Amino acid sequence: MMHSAAPYKRRAYYYETDKMGIVHHSNYIRWFEEARLDSMGQTGLNYGSMEKTGIIMPVTNVSCRYIVSVRFDEEVEIFTKLSYFDGIRAAYSYEIYKDGGILAACGESGHCFLDEITRMPVSLKKKYPDFYEEGLSLVEGRTI
Amino acid sequence: MMHSAAPYKRRAYYYETDKMGIVHHSNYIRWFEEARLDSMGQTGLNYGSMEKTGIIMPVTNVSCRYIVSVRFDEEVEIFTKLSYFDGIRAAYSYEIYKDGGILAACGESGHCFLDEITRMPVSLKKKYPDFYEEGLSLVEGRTI
Amino acid sequence: MMHSAAPYKRRAYYYETDKMGIVHHSNYIRWFEEARLDSMGQTGLNYGSMEKTGIIMPVTNVSCRYIVSVRFDEEVEIFTKLSYFDGIRAAYSYEIYKDGGILAACGESGHCFLDEITRMPVSLKKKYPDFYEEGLSLVEGRTI
Amino acid sequence: MMHSAAPYKRRAYYYETDKMGIVHHSNYIRWFEEARLDSMGQTGLNYGSMEKTGIIMPVTNVSCRYIVSVRFDEEVEIFTKLSYFDGIRAAYSYEIYKDGGILAACGESGHCFLDEITRMPVSLKKKYPDFYEEGLSLVEGRTI
Numbered sequence: 005m006m007h008s009a010a011p012y013k014r015r016a017y018y019y020e021t022d023k024m025g026i027v028h029h030s031n032y033i034r035w036f037e038e039a040r041l042d043s044m045g046q047t048g049l050n051y052g053s054m055e056k057t058g059i060i061m062p063v064t065n066v067s068c069r070y071i072v073s074v075r076f077d078e079e080v081e082i083f084t085k086l087s088y089f090d091g092i093r094a095a096y097s098y099e100i101y102k103d104g105g106i107l108a109a110c111g112e113s114g115h116c117f118l119d120e121i122t123r124m125p126v127s128l129k130k131k132y133p134d135f136y137e138e139g140l141s142l143v144e145g146r147t148i
Numbered sequence: 149m150m151h152s153a154a155p156y157k158r159r160a161y162y163y164e165t166d167k168m169g170i171v172h173h174s175n176y177i178r179w180f181e182e183a184r185l186d187s188m189g190q191t192g193l194n195y196g197s198m199e200k201t202g203i204i205m206p207v208t209n210v211s212c213r214y215i216v217s218v219r220f221d222e223e224v225e226i227f228t229k230l231s232y233f234d235g236i237r238a239a240y241s242y243e244i245y246k247d248g249g250i251l252a253a254c255g256e257s258g259h260c261f262l263d264e265i266t267r268m269p270v271s272l273k274k275k276y277p278d279f280y281e282e283g284l285s286l287v288e289g290r291t292i
Numbered sequence: 293m294m295h296s297a298a299p300y301k302r303r304a305y306y307y308e309t310d311k312m313g314i315v316h317h318s319n320y321i322r323w324f325e326e327a328r329l330d331s332m333g334q335t336g337l338n339y340g341s342m343e344k345t346g347i348i349m350p351v352t353n354v355s356c357r358y359i360v361s362v363r364f365d366e367e368v369e370i371f372t373k374l375s376y377f378d379g380i381r382a383a384y385s386y387e388i389y390k391d392g393g394i395l396a397a398c399g400e401s402g403h404c405f406l407d408e409i410t411r412m413p414v415s416l417k418k419k420y421p422d423f424y425e426e427g428l429s430l431v432e433g434r435t436i
Numbered sequence: 437m438m439h440s441a442a443p444y445k446r447r448a449y450y451y452e453t454d455k456m457g458i459v460h461h462s463n464y465i466r467w468f469e470e471a472r473l474d475s476m477g478q479t480g481l482n483y484g485s486m487e488k489t490g491i492i493m494p495v496t497n498v499s500c501r502y503i504v505s506v507r508f509d510e511e512v513e514i515f516t517k518l519s520y521f522d523g524i525r526a527a528y529s530y531e532i533y534k535d536g537g538i539l540a541a542c543g544e545s546g547h548c549f550l551d552e553i554t555r556m557p558v559s560l561k562k563k564y565p566d567f568y569e570e571g572l573s574l575v576e577g578r579t580i
Contacts, residue, residue, distance in 0.1 A: 018473060018483075019174055019466050021167040023220060023343075024408075028163045029351040030325070033318040034451050041450060041509075051450075052509045055311075063317040067355035076167060077473075077484045120312075162329060162339075163322050167487075168552075173495040174465040178307050181462070185306060185365075195306075196365045199455075207461040211499035221329075221340045264456075307462055309455040311508060316451045364455060 009046040011081040011101075012039040016074050026073035032109050033066055036098045039082035040113065043096075047142060049135050058120045059132055061094070068111035078102050089143040091128040091136045092117065153190040155225040155245075156183040160218050170217035176253050177210055180242045183226035184257065187240075191286060193279050202264045203276055205238070212255035222246050233287040235272040235280045236261065297334040299369040299389075300327040304362050314361035320397050321354055324386045327370035328401065331384075335430060337423050346408045347420055349382070356399035366390050377431040379416040379424045380405065441478040443513040443533075444471040448506050458505040464541050465498055468530045471514035472545065475528075479574060481567050490552045491564055493526070500543035510534050521575040523560040523568045524549065 014035070022028040041051045054061065074080055081101045088095035093116050100109040119126050128136040158179070166172040185195045198205065218224055225245045232239035237260050244253040263270050272280040302323070310316040329339045342349065362368055369389045376383035381404050388397040407414050416424040446467070454460040473483045486493065506512055513533045520527035525548050532541040551558050560568040 017466070017470055019166060019172045019469055022163060023165040023167065023169045024348055024350060025167045026350075029354060030163055030318050030321040033321055033354075034449070037318070037451055038449055050509070060312055062312060062314075062361075063358055065355070065357045066317060066321075067353070069353045070351055073350075077482070161322070161326055163325055168492055168494060170494075173498060174462050174469070177462040177465055177498075178305070181307055182305055194365070204456055206456060206458075206505075207502060209499070209501045210461060210465075211497070213497045214495055217494075221338070307454055307460045310451055311453040311455065311457045313455045318451055 009043040009084060011083045012042040013079060013081050014038065015079050016076055018076050021076050026075055029068070029070055032068050032070070032100065032111065035080070035082060035100065036066070036068070036084075036096070036111060036113055039084045039098060040096050043084040043086075047138055049138050054132065054135060055120065057132060059126055059128070060118050060120045061115045062118060063113055064093075064116055065114040066111065067113075068109055070109050072102065072106055072108045074100070074102055074108050080108060086139065086142045087112070088114075089139040091139065092125060094139065153187040153228060155227045156186040157223060157225050158182065159223050160220055162220050165220050168217075170219055173212070173214055176212050176214070176244065176255065179224070179226060179244065180210070180212070180228075180240070180255060180257055183228045183242060184240050187228040187230075191282055193282050198276065198279060199264065201276060203270055203272070204262050204264045205259045206262060207257055208237075208260055209258040210255065211257075212253055214253050216246065216250055216252045218244070218246055218252050224252060230283065230286045231256070232258075233283040235283065236269060238283065297331040297372060299371045300330040301367060301369050302326065303367050304364055306364050309364050312361075314363055317356070317358055320356050320358070320388065320399065323368070323370060323388065324354070324356070324372075324384070324399060324401055327372045327386060328384050331372040331374075335426055337426050342420065342423060343408065345420060347414055347416070348406050348408045349403045350406060351401055352381075352404055353402040354399065355401075356397055358397050360390065360394055360396045362388070362390055362396050368396060374427065374430045375400070376402075377427040379427065380413060382427065441475045441516060443515045444474040445511060445513050446470065447511050448508055450508050453508050458507055461500070461502055464500050464502070464532065464543065467512070467514060467532065468498070468500070468516075468528070468543060468545055471516045471530060472528050475516040475518075479570055481570050486564065486567060487552065489564060491558055491560070492550050492552045493547045494550060495545055496525075496548055497546040498543065499545075500541055502541050504534065504538055504540045506532070506534055506540050512540060518571065518574045519544070520546075521571040523571065524557060526571065 016027045020027045020031045044051050083099045085097050087097045095114045097112045102108045117126050117128055160171045164171045164175045188195050227243045229241050231241045239258045241256045246252045261270050304315045308315045308319045332339050371387045373385050375385045383402045385400045390396045405414050448459045452459045452463045476483050515531045517529050519529045527546045529544045534540045549558050549560055
């Protein structure tokens with residue numbers, strides 16, 4: 005996996021655990037979001053700025069595979085990669101590591117771009133060209 | 149405690165527990181909100197409707213005292229009472245019972261009424277007279 | 293889809309929304325859990341009871357596809373189906389409907405059965421035969 | 437307020453916002469926990485280590501006053517102070533600042549120390565003398 009940004013680091017919070025004594029699986033979906041927004045910020049295109057231009061990027065699908073449990077106070081490193089981008093839709097993939105190299109979980113999320121008011125799809129190429137160019141330059145496998 | 153509405157019932161969800169094996173204390177604050185909005189709905193004044201008129205009711209303070217732990221799948225009954233209301237501010241008090249009568253927790257929340265756009269205080273007496281009258285009729289200890 | 297239990301109903305809570313004004317996507321994963329545990333309870337095999345016998349059922353993978361947003365206070369009906377079961381692993385599929393028939397989201401979750409103490413896989417056939425038989429009778433496509 | 441440890445810093449996550457566009461009030465209670473555990477760790481007494489000795493520190497009460505809203509991606513600094521400690525009970529107070537000095541919220545939490553198995557109160561003086569001494573040295577207003 006080629007990593008397009010510095011990994012996102014954080015610890016597992018106590019309130020994220022459940023009675024099994026491990027981080028509840030739903031929280032990994034939230035960690036993906038944290039890592040994605042951190043990754044976007046590192047490319048100079050802050051998601052908050054994007055929303056201020058009236059464009060939102062809701063999640064259209066998400067998946068996660070849980071491999072090794074994460075426990076309270078353990079530090080994780082999350083690698084995020086823009087795996088698909090065409091200005092209409094985008095997809096990110098994630099790998100969560102703990103203990104300096106153990107793959108704890110991996111997953112993906114799909115997104116579209118909508119006008120915040122109308123909730124209709126927007127083309128970033130027209131509406132947010134800076135992000136469009138940035139997206140093209142980041143996406144894996146871009147050949148042109 | 150005089151209860152102004154039917155209690156709000158729900159079970160403790162698995163994801164609400166933490167590694168102590170009990171419901172995490174932060175969730176009681178969320179349960180208070182569930183119970184408050186349910187209680188408002190019972191009086192015929194739905195909070196969703198209120199927001200649609202452009203008025204929001206943020207929380208200005210909250211407190212909770214934890215007495216007996218609640219565990220996964222236990223059913224709780226939450227009694228909500230409007231304890232203060234003057235059309236500018238409101239306060240609710242809560243009692244959470246389990247096992248048909250054991251007081252598990254109690255608490256309070258304070259609220260103001262704001263214009264959703266300007267985020268400035270509004271007087272319900274002028275802006276939402278129906279709710280104002282309803283509030284006056286519900287608040288405990290109203291003497292006229 | 294053949295539904296093996298009565299659907300699980302609940303409303304979207306205020307705290308489940310995010311600044312897009314819709315239920316945050318991570319909460320659907322929690323709703324799946326609520327629905328799954330409710331569904332298990334309906335079959336007479338309560339997950340709480342299962343954990344008391346020392347068996348836990350962690351999530352090995354989860355996925356969700358988001359079709360129509362759910363908003364605050366909207367009621368959803370969640371249909372849960374045991375789609376795979378062999379006593380070692382299980383999978384559930386979910387459909388979330390709103391407004392009496394609009395498919396809002398669908399997804400799946402995979403599970404294994406572990407000894408709570410050792411965290412090693414257990415065979416329900418040996419350790420929890422009642423659940424094993426129940427599982428076999430519930431799983432779709434069982435031909436024997 | 438005398439601050440006994442470096443402040444705890446973090447950003448507001450997207451999923452912590454609600455449809456008002458601000459961080460949901462329940463999350464501040466979670467932030468208090470994050471800050472408290474971070475603060476404990478800084479004193480050399482990690483809460484995880486404490487739990488490993490069989491002692492848990494549940495919350496007996498919590499309160500929060502909300503002054504200025506925190507929005508998505510804003511950074512907050514949380515100052516935590518051990519305001520009471522006698523080896524049987526403890527209390528912490530919190531101040532949350534944003535924008536480098538605006539008080540966004542403040543609050544308190546109360547705690548007891550319990551044996552993880554019996555859930556009966558324990559005296560840290562006997563069971564966890566290192567933490568007891570550390571607590572005494574940290575608590576504000578200690579006169580002896």
